[in-house]
Amino acid sequence: MSGEVIIVGGGIIGLASAWRCLQAGLTVTVFDPDPTRAAAFAAAGMLTPVTEAYWGEEDLIAVSTASMRRYAGFVAELEAVTGLDVDLRTSGVLVVAFDNDDLEVIEDLFRLHESCGLPSRRLRGRECRAVEPLLTPTTRGGVLAPDDGSVNPRRVLGALSRAVELSGGSLVCQQVRELRIQGDRVEGVLTDDGVAHGADVVVLTAGAWTPLVRGVPEADRPPVRPVKGQILRMTSRLHSHHPGITVRGFVRGSHVYIVPRSDSEVVIGATSEERGFSRQVTGWGVNELLRDALTLIPGLGESELTECRAGLRPGTPDNGPVVGWGRTEGLYLATGHFRHGVLLAPITAEAVAADLAGRPAPAEIGAFRPGRFVGEFVP
Numbered sequence: 543m544s545g546e547v548i549i550v551g552g553g554i555i556g557l558a559s560a561w562r563c564l565q566a567g568l569t570v571t572v573f574d575p576d577p578t579r580a581a582a583f584a585a586a587g588m589l590t591p592v593t594e595a596y597w598g599e600e601d602l603i604a605v606s607t608a609s610m611r612r613y614a615g616f617v618a619e620l621e622a623v624t625g626l627d628v629d630l631r632t633s634g635v636l637v638v639a640f641d642n643d644d645l646e647v648i649e650d651l652f653r654l655h656e657s658c659g660l661p662s663r664r665l666r667g668r669e670c671r672a673v674e675p676l677l678t679p680t681t682r683g684g685v686l687a688p689d690d691g692s693v694n695p696r697r698v699l700g701a702l703s704r705a706v707e708l709s710g711g712s713l714v715c716q717q718v719r720e721l722r723i724q725g726d727r728v729e730g731v732l733t734d735d736g737v738a739h740g741a742d743v744v745v746l747t748a749g750a751w752t753p754l755v756r757g758v759p760e761a762d763r764p765p766v767r768p769v770k771g772q773i774l775r776m777t778s779r780l781h782s783h784h785p786g787i788t789v790r791g792f793v794r795g796s797h798v799y800i801v802p803r804s805d806s807e808v809v810i811g812a813t814s815e816e817r818g819f820s821r822q823v824t825g826w827g828v829n830e831l832l833r834d835a836l837t838l839i840p841g842l843g844e845s846e847l848t849e850c851r852a853g854l855r856p857g858t859p860d861n862g863p864v865v866g867w868g869r870t871e872g873l874y875l876a877t878g879h880f881r882h883g884v885l886l887a888p889i890t891a892e893a894v895a896a897d898l899a900g901r902p903a904p905a906e907i908g909a910f911r912p913g914r915f916v917g918e919f920v921p
């Protein structure tokens with residue numbers, strides 16, 4: 543393939559793909575009018591193929607696990623190229639239950655781990671508190687996944703932008719208004735400033751906004767919808783109030799997670815709401831997150847609330863991403879990463895670069911090609 547590639551969307555999937563395509567010898571331009579609205583800018587950055595596994599999502603578990611295996615190498619390379627630290631933590635993730643009903647959810651999760659051969663350990667309440675002493679003494683029990691972890695996605699976005707520039711790619715602060723198509727082949731894009739840009743391949747990585755990009759033929763429109771997530775950031779001034787490990791908790795039937803960074807930041811998330819493209823932060827959302835987080839770790843109440851934000855996850859009907867060539871020649875899709883886009887960035891980027899360079903893509907991506915949604919279009 544000749545190598546002019548346009549990437550529509552500079553979120554974590556667009557930037558990681560751009561970096562890998564540049565390394566494969568392609569010429570890459572990324573368009574994004576506002577990278578701070580990217581879901582990854584809001585995201586907690588948990589890398590949780592084990593603790594966020596669900597029954598019936600075995601293909602997603604396989605691709606998530608495969609991406610997790612790549613993470614340390616991906617980060618080491620990114621940090622070496624850019625000199626920037628992205629705060630990768632691979633010291634495990636603890637899932638805990640607050641009451642007896644919540645404990646049933648934990649038992650079910652542990653059965654899933656056993657059935658899929660995923661690494662985890664069932665813990666009593668006392669053992670959970672030995673792992674994370676800030677947990678409430680009433681913690682009923684939990685599961686420890688020693689290989690899950692987290693990364694700071696804002697730092698990853700910054701490092702990826704730098705890596706793209708250092709590799710000779712262009713980052714352009716423009717909205718793509720529409721695709722330009724000639725016959726049944728993509729020719730390039732038209733940006734909001736009225737300029738036409740030519741390309742051999744256009745890669746759609748516009749996250750939740752992908753269906754809004756005009757000019758995409760109906761047969762190639764992925765069934766992606768926005769799923770709003772409200773999320774909070776706190777700063778713990780005292781080391782004694784800073785958790786040592788990511789905790790995912792079930793509290794009287796609702797779900798919350800608490801992600802400590804290596805600095806003083808603690809991230810608390812996240813709601814899951816079907817509200818179209820609204821990114822409003824609501825009293826209800828903030829209240830629910832703080833209520834559950836402080837029930838699990840009361841000491842967090844001493845920390846300063848520094849940010850309340852909402853982001854849009856790109857959801858799909860089967861919760862899996864959409865990665866591969868469209869029916870229109872030269873059109874490629876890498877979107878729909880829903881709640882796992884940070885985790886899935888390494889394997890997705892590898893697949894995009896391999897497909898564009900005509901090399902074999904990782905086998906685990908095979909279950910997530912666009913063809914599986916033919917005929918399903920959600921406007």
Ligand SMILES: Cc1cc2nc3c(=O)[nH]c(=O)nc-3n(C[C@H](O)[C@H](O)[C@H](O)COP(=O)(O)OP(=O)(O)OC[C@H]3O[C@@H](n4cnc5c(N)ncnc54)[C@H](O)[C@@H]3O)c2cc1C
Nearest residue numbers: 551553554555581582587588718749771853882883884885
């Ligand atoms: C609250 C919250 C918590 C999350 N936590 C986690 C987590 O812990 N772990 C995890 O793995 N994942 C998490 N996710 C999910 C993850 O953030 C997403 O799956 C991932 O960021 C999707 O990446 P993306 O690049 O496809 O889309 P985005 O990151 O949303 O980026 C899309 C980009 O496209 C741009 N764009 C849109 N339209 C156009 C256009 N017409 N022209 C040019 N540019 C355009 C946008 O400005 C945006 O920057 C979370 C998401 C949310 C909201």
